[in-house]
Amino acid sequence: MADEQITTIGRCYVCKHTFGFIPASVTTVTIDPESGLPPGMTVLGGFREPTPEATARSVEEPICPGCVDRAKRFRDSADSPALRFETWQSDPDHR
Numbered sequence: 001m002a003d004e005q006i007t008t009i010g011r012c013y014v015c016k017h018t019f020g021f022i023p024a025s026v027t028t029v030t031i032d033p034e035s036g037l038p039p040g041m042t043v044l045g046g047f048r049e050p051t052p053e054a055t056a057r058s059v060e061e062p063i064c065p066g067c068v069d070r071a072k073r074f075r076d077s078a079d080s081p082a083l084r085f086e087t088w089q090s091d092p093d094h095r
């Protein structure tokens with residue numbers, strides 16, 4: 001096949017399952033290894049301006065199609081009163 005694309009095997013950052021993907025088209029999420037969250041995202045589910053250090057140490061992690069789907073569905077239903085981020089605020093002073 002003339003336009004055969006090279007598939008890479010990687011591990012989904014969310015569910016830890018290995019899956020094959022095409023690096024040029026895979027969905028990735030930028031993760032700050034220190035917090036395990038995207039840079040700038042707080043453990044409370046809020047967002048603040050990421051520090052230059054957090055941005056510099058962050059790495060792109062591949063996400064499998066199943067988790068991309070779940071994330072989209074979660075975002076679509078995030079307005080539902082049953083899914084509030086407030087439940088995460090067990091320790092409001094923690095940063």
Ligand SMILES: [Zn+2]
Pocket residue numbers: 012013014015016017063064065066067068
């Ligand atoms: Zn996954």
